[in-house]
Amino acid sequence: xxxPVVAIVGRPNxxxxxxFNVLAGENISIVKDTPGVTRxxxxxxVTWLDKSFTMIDTGGIEPDSNDIILSQMREQAQIAIDTAxxxxxxxxxxxxxxxxxxxxxDMLRRSTxxxxxxxxxxxxxxxxxxxxxxxxxxxxxxxxxxSASSRLGLGDMLDEIVxxxxxxxxxxxxxxxxxxxxxxxPNxxxxxxxxxxxxxxxVIVSDIAGTTRDAIDTKVKWQxxxxxxxxxxxxxxxxxxxxxxxxxxxxxxxTAVERxxxxxxxxxxxxxxxEQDAKIAGIAHExxxxxxxxxxxxxxxxxxxxxxxxxxxxxRNTLAYMPYAExxxxxxxxxxxxxxxxxxxxxxxxxQTLRIQTGVLNEILTEAMAMQxxxxxxxxxxxxxxxxxxxxxxxxxxxxxxxxxxxxxSYTRYLENRIRExxxxxxxxxxxxxxxxx
Ligand code: GDP
Ligand code: GDP
Numbered sequence: 001x002x003x004p005v006v007a008i009v010g011r012p013n014x015x016x017x018x019x020f021n022v023l024a025g026e027n028i029s030i031v032k033d034t035p036g037v038t039r040x041x042x043x044x045x046v047t048w049l050d051k052s053f054t055m056i057d058t059g060g061i062e063p064d065s066n067d068i069i070l071s072q073m074r075e076q077a078q079i080a081i082d083t084a085x086x087x088x089x090x091x092x093x094x095x096x097x098x099x100x101x102x103x104x105x106d107m108l109r110r111s112t113x114x115x116x117x118x119x120x121x122x123x124x125x126x127x128x129x130x131x132x133x134x135x136x137x138x139x140x141x142x143x144x145x146x147s148a149s150s151r152l153g154l155g156d157m158l159d160e161i162v163x164x165x166x167x168x169x170x171x172x173x174x175x176x177x178x179x180x181x182x183x184x185x186p187n188x189x190x191x192x193x194x195x196x197x198x199x200x201x202x203v204i205v206s207d208i209a210g211t212t213r214d215a216i217d218t219k220v221k222w223q224x225x226x227x228x229x230x231x232x233x234x235x236x237x238x239x240x241x242x243x244x245x246x247x248x249x250x251x252x253x254x255t256a257v258e259r260x261x262x263x264x265x266x267x268x269x270x271x272x273x274x275e276q277d278a279k280i281a282g283i284a285h286e287x288x289x290x291x292x293x294x295x296x297x298x299x300x301x302x303x304x305x306x307x308x309x310x311x312x313x314x315x316r317n318t319l320a321y322m323p324y325a326e327x328x329x330x331x332x333x334x335x336x337x338x339x340x341x342x343x344x345x346x347x348x349x350x351x352q353t354l355r356i357q358t359g360v361l362n363e364i365l366t367e368a369m370a371m372q373x374x375x376x377x378x379x380x381x382x383x384x385x386x387x388x389x390x391x392x393x394x395x396x397x398x399x400x401x402x403x404x405x406x407x408x409x410s411y412t413r414y415l416e417n418r419i420r421e422x423x424x425x426x427x428x429x430x431x432x433x434x435x436x437x438x
Contacts, residue, residue, distance in 0.1 A: 007080035010090035114164035184266030348427030382406035
């Protein structure tokens with residue numbers, strides 16, 4: 001169910017961004033029309049043959065002195081070791097093997113994570129192959145020559161990457177314990193929540209099936225049912241540079257969200273919702289996960305009978321791209337509404353995997369079309385033949401039409417609203433794919 005994570009590590013200027021952009025193609029992660037949501041090209045979804053994975057670029061800013069470069073590379077490599085299933089170590093055939101490469105290679109080798117050594121800027125295989133072999137000396141396996149900018153060798157590289165994926169990655173896991181990622185800015189109360197939930201019996205699960213990551217997962221039993229909480233809180237890295245810290249926290253959030261069924265986005269009730277919260281929430285939205293917005297520290301908020309409505313309005317406005325998200329006001333400190341939190345988690349988990357029969361779905365469709373005619377353009381009217389649900393997590397529907405061009409997003413949204421009225425689906429986004437029937 002969770003996609004493998006591949007991280008690219010390498011010195012400045014070896015071509016990390018170029019490779020990242022080529023592989024990501026159109027899929028660079030940007031939430032369109034969502035103000036405040038991250039536009040940094042830090043992660044992207046990549047599909048190769050029948051496999052897909054999340055790629056992260058661990059490279060941050062580019063300092064100019066050599067010892068800073070080495071310490072930065074170590075930092076990057078550590079992030080990759082902590083978070084990735086496969087590490088791509090990118091070097092540059094034109095610069096040749098340098099000391100920093102050897103040091104980082106040592107570090108990667110000791111980590112026991114699979115490493116794919118990729119030699120970039122091999123724009124001509126004839127001219128540069130002898131130089132490529134030099135990189136055998138790094139002791140991390142066979143160097144794969146590519147040219148990111150001319151798109152050479154990428155297929156062989158991808159074959160090698162996907163070979164190292166955990167066996168069942170990307171498939172539905174057998175064990176059905178819900179996995180919940182708790183994300184949010186520093187100091188919103190993530191650790192406090194998890195500590196409160198586990199009380200004395202904190203169990204650290206170090207080996208979740210299908211992942212090789214050093215997970216900080218906590219198993220919680222609540223009224224006889226089990227849940228795994230994925231914690232990003234204890235994983236703060238002491239970087240010196242603000243951009244680095246932010247990049248690290250984005251990567252952490254992405255990988256935690258990737259593995260979760262439901263994401264609890266924590267907001268500091270005392271501070272109110274901020275743009276930073278919107279960025280973090282955007283990650284959960286893009287990944288199609290179930291979402292619960294938990295406004296924490298509710299015990300410390302001065303309230304009157306309008307406070308909760310004021311908060312609700314402000315949050316719905318700031319996070320307008322996720323109207324489906326459940327909203328709940330809690331206190332990790334006093335335990336306020338933690339019972340509700342679990343009930344909400346159960347509901348969202350169920351809604352993420354809800355399947356609607358095609359017959360029932362099409363009754364709703366017919367009714368919806370009768371109430372509001374499909375749009376037309378230059379004399380041609382949209383015809384919707386039928387609709388069927390093709391998958392869950394998130395629930396995904398294919399709509400068969402006469403002409404895709406005529407399917408305006410506002411009509412898709414209208415249909416979504418009708419479906420939600422009929423079946424709920426609270427807490428989960430819905431995905432629609434429009435197809436022309438041949
Ligand atoms: P990063 O700092 O590792 O992210 O490196 P960039 O992706 O910014 O690339 C650094 C420079 O190398 C840029 O000028 C790229 O155009 C160039 N470059 C990247 N890939 C190739 C390649 O395959 N061949 C050649 N000749 N140049 C490349
Ligand atoms: P994290 O960085 O998100 O893990 O946040 P922490 O769990 O470390 O909490 C940050 C601070 O907020 C600590 O001083 C907590 O005691 C405080 N805090 C956490 N939850 C609550 C709450 O529900 N109410 C109040 N009043 N304080 C809280």
